[in-house]
Amino acid sequence: MSLALQWLMEAGLVSYWIDDVIADRVRETRRQQTHTEDDNISISTQERDGNQVVLRLTHLQGAFLMLILGHGIGCVAFILEYIFRGPN
Template identity: 45%
Template sequence: MEILLATRYTDKTGYTPIHISTTKYRLFSGNSMGIRPGALFLRRFHLTRQRLQEAGLISFWTDDVLNSRKILIRKEQRLTEQFDELASITQDERQVVLGVQQLLGAFLMLAMGSILACLFLIAELFGSINN
């Protein structure tokens, strides 16, 4: 959720118009483990996890992972925005060399006009000879 808020709703100055609760309930796929009930190491495991949590290491590590992911997504977004800007600039300013296929209609109109002009010229010549 934090990644989504940071990448979509946070501006360049770091302002987020959405309130996030101070109580954090993080759910990641690595948070759950399958441990057999009554395992000998279960108490030791719980104590170690509690010490890590009380020391703030779990929150620190999780925040570090989330922040690095946020930074990566923002960099990707900036790169795509810059690429889109460059692509639009090059498409607008690029000159295209026209080939025969693009100018075929113009050549056909020119040929039809020339043929029609020649026909009228021949008609005028025959008309002036008969008079």
């Protein structure tokens, strides 16, 4: 084994490259399976690129509702504090 190859293996680059190649192959296989299974089905809510999904408002609707609920509770608490404590 050459010295350069030994350095690459000790640094973990060889295993990193192998894992990267395997991950690329898995992504490509999943992409091909998705296209063959979903030829007649339109993927309008999820546009896939490997494992990545484009987030839309429907995905974030729960977070926005929690934000609005939190602001509403804060406003009600402020109004109640103002009423019962006075402007002092």
